[in-house]
Amino acid sequence: MPIVLIVAEQQPDGNLRKATLNAIAAGSQLAQKAGAELHLALLSKDPSKLAEELKGLGAKVVHTAAAPEFEHYLAEVYAPAIAALAQELKADYVGAASTAMGKDLLPRVAARLKAAMATDVTAINGSGADVTFTRPMWAGNVFAEVKLTTPVKVLSLRATEFPAAASGQGASEVKSFTAKIEPSKTKFVDFKEVKSARPELTEARVVVSGGRGTKGDFKEIEALADELGAAVGASRAVCDAGWVPNDLQIGQTGKVVAPQLYIAAGISGAIQHLAGMKSSKTIVAINKDPEAPIFQVADYGLVADLFKVLPELRQALHGLK
């Protein structure tokens, strides 16, 4: 039987990255369409806790490998271990969530496996050996249906397009394996986390985003976000200016979000920003410029000064969180 191998991602804080759950759901969808079996892989300094979480998500086997070298993610250390496991299992598909780690790691795994890869897969089509993948190109302005013709196929899966895998789907077998560890020419130096009490951007139900129009003053954006229990996002311009941390950037080159409600304040709506938020369920735009392109995708547009209307909006929505 063909095998789909999904790589789980452990965050620097030791927790499972939520996007892994979406990747697992995509993996089981693929397994169903390709008539394959779903397996998971986890590399960690101590995989026991996350292995428990990964059990019962619908996978036949959860493969874990423990090594001190896995404490900090490095492509050169992770890729040989994952590629060797994929070879041992004779996996037909290797995938992971389209996160910074997924995008850094998977092409390197694919190179080892002489495999072609599709990035940011949004849909899985067809069945059996004729499975094809849909993925965005040109900043999400085009969707391409692609077929990978190498024996092994590698995929990064866009979390916002797949539901999160739920537990309670039978106990998976947990198998530990001895990972192949190769010396790395790259050393981990440090990781500076941007800590936030707000929900993670790519998982939030509501996102409030600010652009150039804020002139760098995010107080009202943050106050509204806190009122709604929302995450805060930003356009490229404000990240470039250093007004907010880079990891808040939404767009083709930043994060892709698809919340229930997206509120864009002082964001003009450049093509590259729209690529990151166009799939949001309801979009609200607040902008002084009635011609701003953001109004073309907004369900509700308000032509106004954000500094005037954001406090009003916050008061009107008070106590909703």
Add this chain to the structure above:
Amino acid sequence: MKILVTAKRVEDPESKIKVKPDGSGIVQEGLKYKINPFDEIGVEEGLRLAAKHGGEVVVVSIGAKEVQESLRHALAMGAHRAVWVNHVGPLDQLGIAALLQKVVEKEKPDLVLLGKQSIDDDQNQVGQYLAEFLGWGQATFASKVESLESEQEKNKAPAIQLGADGKTVRVVREVDNGLATLECTLPAVVTTDLRLNLPRYASLPGIMKAKSKPIEELTPQKLGVDVALKIQVLKLSSPPPRKAGIKVPDVASLVDKLRNEAKAV
């Protein structure tokens, strides 16, 4: 220090991309082209490194004769010479990485700088494939701590730090929830994120000088690389359009719509 940088030719990021009715490609008419913005950042970083540490910046592009425009752009910015891999027709990331591997083996650079992704395919793969093919270290999504409006940026200091012994580079990477710093032993592959630097404009003397800088021509055959496609694009389509929204006059009507129509709050 010898630095090899890539210069893919792509559609201008401001152009409106439309799919042909039969889904076989995009409408070419009226499109403008330029160097991939991430590659332009790679060229800039290469020039800054060469200015600080001495050395040469070699720019490479793969494609039909039009890609020489991207090479000339990089040469006008200040790159020293160019390599053009002449190939007509589509390529996938495996093919591109295999061609680049041969160019790297020929040129033997200390550092290869590529954009983290090209804004047409949006694949974000080639640098990583290349690093693995070469058995080199990689630092993807290279960024920096300072903003693009900082004094340091105005001084055009390189964001990639060369180690004291000249054998390593220190790279700050933009990752989920923060910034990670890696140290790579040279030679290494680094892919650029948007916030690594602000590329310079090509000056008029730069443009004039670029005309006499050499472009070496290679082909996949000369490099001994089979570029048969492993990724087949079957069909292109436009994303479903969002239905036109409405403008509301004030906050009260916005809240009313969000509550009663969209049921979003």
